[in-house]
Amino acid sequence: MSTLWFVEEILDFAQENAESIQDLVREADASVVGMELATRATFESSPSEVEILMGEVAEERHPQTGEIILRRQEVSNPVLMHEFGTFSPTEVEVAPAVYYILPDAESAIERLRAHGVETGMAPVGEVQIEQFIVDSTTTADRSFQGRNERVVFGSWRSVTRALPPGTVAVPVDQPLGRLAFTLLEPRSDDGFANWAIFDGQIESGLYPVMRGH
Structure with missing residues (x-):
């Protein structure tokens, strides 16, 4: 179900932001000749902390193998932390x-x-x-x-x-x-x-x- 919800959220977002997404596609398709572009990059921290939803798991024993497995619980705990969702170039080429x-x-x-x-x-x-x-x-x-x-x-x-x-x-x-x-x-x-x-x-x-x- 989590994958279904994830895809539905993406489709809803795309519908609500269709015009800006089309602008970004046109920008990405534009010529890059003569531009400096990144060849290598590293993760970049967000300037301030953001709220990230953290889940919880419970230990269970697998009924067939007997091994300990972790089952995700339907729990969401908001935690403030820095987000590393963007990249910063470390090397560029023209x-x-x-x-x-x-x-x-x-x-x-x-x-x-x-x-x-x-x-x-x-x-x-x-x-x-x-x-x-x-x-x-x-x-x-x-x-x-x-x-x-x-x-x-x-x-x-x-x-x-x-x-x-x-x-x-x-x-x-x-x-x-x-x-x-x-x-x-x-x-x-x-x-x-x-x-x-x-x-x-x-x-x-x-x-x-x-x-x-």
């Missing part, structure tokens, strides 16, 4: 005009298209780009949702080069440009690098995504 993905990163290209991100083909001939040079990387000891999360360290370097045939271009000036930024930036804490999608390339010292401004 969103480029376009990303270029090397053709051997097929898994990332497929995932972008599955998300609805518009893609095209990179131009023929030499182009001025930024290439991320990986100098070190760490991976989590424990898996999370079936993957060992990775953190990549390094720096961007400007180069002029011809991109290999089959390189995919991802324009950032599109409704899902913000999503493309989050997925493709190497330092993003929720991007393809973090979720081990680029492990094969990164372990060989190559980050398979370049930027064009």
